[in-house]
Amino acid sequence: MPVLHLSGFRKFQLLVAALMLSASLNGQHLKLWYNKPAVKWTDALPIGNGRLGAMIFAGPAQDRIQFNEETLWTGEPRTYSREGASAYLPKIRQLLFEGKQDEAEKLAAEKFMGTMSGEGNKEAWFREMRAMKGLSANPATISYDDSKWKDMPVPVSEGWEAAGWQGLxxxxxxxxxxxLPEKWTGRNLIIDLGKIxxxxFTYVNGELIGSMDDAGAGRKYTIKASNVRKGKNYIAVQVLNxxxxxxxxxxxxxxxxxLxxxxxxxxxxxIPLNGNWKYLVQNDEPPAVPRFQADYQPFGDVVLAFQGHEKTENYKRELDLQNAVARTTYKINGTTFTREYFASQPNQVIVIHIKADKPRSVSFEAALSSPHKNSAVQKIDDHTLALSLKVRNGALRGESYLRVVxxxxxxxxxGDKVNVSGADQVTLYLSAGTNYRRYNDVSGDPAAVCKNALTSVAAKDYESIKDAHIKEYQKYFNTFSVGFGPDLKTDVSTDKRLEEFASSADPAFAALYIQYGRYLLISSSRPGTRPANLQGIWNDLLTPPWGSKYTTNINLEMNYWPSEILNLSPMAGPLFDMIDELRETGSTTARMHYNAPGWVLHHNTDLWRGTAPINASNHGIWVSGAAWLCHHLWEHYVFTQDKEFLKNRAYPVMRDAxxxxxxxxxxxxxxGWLISTPSNSPEQGGLVAGPAMDHQIIRDLFKNCIEAASILQTDKSFADTLQRKYKDIAPNQVGKYGQLQEWLEDEDDTTNKHRHVSHLWAVYPGNEINWETSSVLMKAARQSLIYRGDAATGWSLGWKINLWSRFREGDHAFNLVKMLISxxxxxxxxxxxxxxxxHPPFQIDGNFGGAAGIAEMLLQSQNGVIDxxxxLPSALPDGEIKGICARGGFELNFSWKSGRLQYAEIISKAGNDCSVRYGDKNVNFKTTKGGKYRLNGALVKF
Structure with a gap:
């Protein structure tokens, strides 16, 4: 291309324009804010320091701070793998090759799945409950006196735990x-109780009319006419859960x-039966149920009660992403009250600061509690409460201290409350810890964790603790900024902006969404902590959705899609630490289940680092988790060019996989192709031989290992072996509908709208299929995504946004952003x-996938080119981004106006050659480590 020579004045004009645009985008509104308190848990605002997390409800008269500690889970250290499972591997494969999928799944379910936790004596407990143990009379009878029973709304569509009866x-x-209406006299009746x-065991007027042991089945029972009474009829149901x-x-x-x-x-x-029913807990200690894996647990609640604060003026609650501080303000009778909340990493405490602008106005009562049945609160001293708990049917104990200054x-x-009266300001310090030390070690001292944290704040004032928190947080958050034009809706509350986003122009809200994703990742995955799980670090349920575990066939990985491109590499450290532990447990699973060296991970893991197949054999036997996690190790190297990390951390793990x-x-x-079997295409189609996703991920692993061995000048023989096998792995195929095949056979259904788009892994997050080297496959992958449709669960929308960005169709991608932010x-x-x-319900991966997807619209760096x-979608015509990262060891700042690039600054962190593309323009140049290179909209240096 011809070289453009710019005059000094023209260069000055371009620089001034870039600076003016930058100035207009500085001071972006980085707050979520609301003019009413949280009612539901998903209204509350999250804070976290990677280890401790809390949800802030911010009610003026009653404020709930629901908190978590990352290592409080059910379960205990144990072996998840099944000894001898590998003996059945050849037979399972044979059955699949013969087309006998049902038989293969049946054999795998019986002989190949991982082991479960211990089981209590269910039969004995059942007999006791049916014999009315613990009751003075039979509640099924007409004459039973239930006047002292409490009320429960029926039905509870999400179960009674979600309706406020934790641990029931x-x-x-x-x-x-x-x-009974008189006209029904002498007739059989139908009672429809829905699912239970x-x-x-359902009774009417003392007679058992039906019983089922099936959580998925609706209950419709017949009440015989002979059992129906004139006037009032009594329904009693014993539920065993x-x-x-x-x-x-x-x-x-x-x-x-x-009815x-x-x-x-x-x-x-x-006659509708909805409404308040009387209820009585006969026994709340059912026997332990065998479980494949453990559940992440809530820790407790701090509840602050303020008398006389029911009626307020100028109420506002907010979350400041710039400082990681939540704040609540309101006025009562001319006095302004302010509460601030944050989770300090330097001091390992959750901090709540309460003040008023008039002296002696702060008075309240603070209570500490836990949903765990085995918990108790005691006084430590005149300023401190302690909460002790033990997880039911598990090895973990927890301690939490609440100190009031x-x-x-x-x-x-x-008792179990702290009373404060007539103060100017009050600061509460909340600490928590467990006896967890490592996945195979529970010898920790939870009380010591709390005491050490409180000791660290004892000689410090509130402002110095807050300043240290902000400084530590901002060293991560301030590495990146983004703006999509001036924020014209700062005076509109976040809930209203959410309602209006899909139907109105609000590009600044998309920028806020990116930064919120970064905030959530920093808050749930600090260096030295455990990685973000399905809900990050926030959970209020004893039995959370999907156990709030780590689902490794997309969801865990999606959590870390923003880490490299959005300049949060340190936040991936906890993931790498987990990978090291999974390598240990996964080697046992590889040996026991496959008689193979190296390590393997199936579709889920937990705090105890289970790697064996779990749940049902039709979706639980998926072998590519380890290889996918290795992709993150390689991506970290490619983005950072850190050869020490590649040599000492990444390559040994990748090699073992x-x-x-x-x-x-x-x-x-x-x-004659090499294939992966038994496995599945998550989470559909059953147990098969040769799903496309497996082969894409395995090729990615082999290719990266080959390149790593070359960079490190090691393992040439092993690399040569991988190269030979790489060529023989079953290739990507185009099917009869023009689609990318999901399976070895051409069996795709164009009406299938499943949330997983697993066979498109090679488009994103992989890069085997791309416009430059494999356009035919890229078109087929695009066709597959069209067939799959746009509608999806939250996290699936996040994946599809990234895919449409890789297809370079920004407007389509942004339509899915609107669906996600609705x-x-x-x-x-x-x-x-x-x-x-x-999802619904809440899963944090969509936040991370969506943030990464918007970034993918703005910059891509696969195939050795910074694109x-x-x-760029038409909805984001103007913008500026600083600190976005590209593969090859580059960091970029650039801006655009009216849809056209204005300038780009490339910072070389490794001194590699650089290739930049914008539209049909391309420029290549050499760099030096630490060098900065500025290009105008025509990619000419200035």
Missing amino acids: DGAVWLRTTFE RDQD YYDKGGLVGYKDVSRKL VYPEGEAESTG SLKGKVSVT ALFFNTFLIRDPKT PAEKGGAGSYTNLFDA LLPA
Whole structure:
């Protein structure tokens, strides 16, 4: 291309224009804010320091701070792998080759899945509950006196735990009545109670009319006419629930009522049974249920009660992403009250600071509690409470200390509460710890963790603790900034902006969403902590969705998609630490299940680093988790060019994963290709031979190992072996519908709208399929995504945004951004009021996938080229970004206006050759380490 020579004045003009645009974008509104307190958990605002997390409700009269500690899980150290499973591997493969999928899955379910945790004596407990143990009379009878029972709304669509009855597993009785219409006299009736979790014994007027042990089945029982009374009729249901969502949950369609109606007539003639039923807990200590893996647990709650604060003026709550501080302000009778909350990493405490602008105005009561049944609160001293707990059916114990420090006023501890009266300012310090030390070591001292944290703040004032927190946080957060034009809606609350985003122009809200994703990653994955799980570090349920574990067939990996491109490399450290531990446990699984060297990881893991296949054999036997995690190790090297990391950390782990597949891959008897089997294409299609996703990930692993060995000048023989096998792995194929095949056979269904798009892994996050080297496959992958459709769960939208960005179709990608940033309360995927991603329910991966996806529209760096604005949507015509990272060891600042690049500054962190593309323009130049290179919109240096 011809070289453009710019005059000094023209260079000056360009520089001034860039600086003016930068000035207009500085001071971006980096706050989530609301003019009303949180009601639901997904309204509350999250804070975290990687180890401790909290959700801030910010009610004026009653403020709830629900908190977590990252290592509080169910379960205990144990071996998850099944000794002798490998003996059944040849037979399972044979059955799959013969097309006998059902038989293969049955054999795998019986002989190949991982081991489960111990089981309690279910039969004995069941007999006792049916014999009415613990009751003075039979609640099924008409004459039973339930006047002292409490009320529960029925149905509870998400289970009674989600409705406020934490830990209510066990045997629970529920009772209600209905009045018989005279015209129904002498007729059989139908009672429809919807679904009940898990087993019910349903009585009417003392007679057992039905029982089922099936959480997924609706209950419709016949009440014989001889059992129906004139006037009032009594319904009693004994529910036996061992864990998870219990109770009368009704129907997924919450508009459907529980009913009683005459047999043979329409349901519309019935009497609704929805409403408050009486309930009594017969026994809340059911026997332990065998589990493949453990669940992440909530720790406790701090509740602050302020008398006389019910009616307020000028209420506002906010989360400042710039400082990682939540704040609540309001006015009562001319006095302004302010509360600040943050999770300090330097001091390992959650801090709550309360002040008023008039002296002696701060008075409240603070209570410390936990949803765990085995918990207790005690006084430590006149300023401190301690909460002790033990997880049910697990090895972990926890301690939490709450210390209250006041400026003036009086502080006293009575029972399980701290009372404060007449203070100017009050600071609460909340610490928490468990006895967890490592996945195979629970010898820690949780009380010592708390004491050390409180000691660290003892001689410091609030402002110095806050300053240290902000300084530590900002060293990560301030590495990156983004703006999409001036923020014109700073006066609109976040919940309103969420409602309006999809239908109005609000590009600044997309920039805020990116920064919120970065905030969440910093808050849930600091160096030295455990990695972010399905819910980051925030969870309020004893039985959270999917255990709030680490799902490794997309969700865990998606959590870390922003880490490199959005300049948060240190946040990936916890993931790498986990990979090191999984390598240890995964080597046992490789040996026991596959008689193979190296290490393997299936589709889920937990705090105890389980790597064996879990759940059902039709989706639990998926072998590519380790290889996918190795992709993150390689990406970290490619972005940072850190050869010491590659040599000492990444390559040994990658090599061991490749060792496994070197043994695991076998010849397909029909094609002669090397294939992966048994496995599946997550999480559909059942157990198969040769899913495309496996082969894409394995090729990626082999290719990266080969390149790493070359860079490090090591393992040439092993690299040569991988190179030979690489060429024989079953290739990507285009099917009869023009689609990229998901399986070895051409069996794709164009009407399939499944949330997983696994066979597009090679487009993103991989790069085997791209426009430059494999355009035919790229077109087929695009066709597959069109067939799959746009509608999806929250995290799936995040993946699709990245895919459409790789297809360089920014407007299509941004349409999915609008779907992701839309109110989940209206039904389906989107975002909750606090911008948490909705699967639904809450999963944090969509936040991270969405943030990475918007970045992918603005910069891509695969194939050795830095591609500027490759998928810029028309909705983002103006913008500036600073600190975005590219592969090859580069950091960039650039801006655009009216959809056209204005300038780009490239900082070379490794001194590599640089290739930059913008539209049809391309420039190549050499760099020196630490050098800065400025290009104008025509990619000419200035």
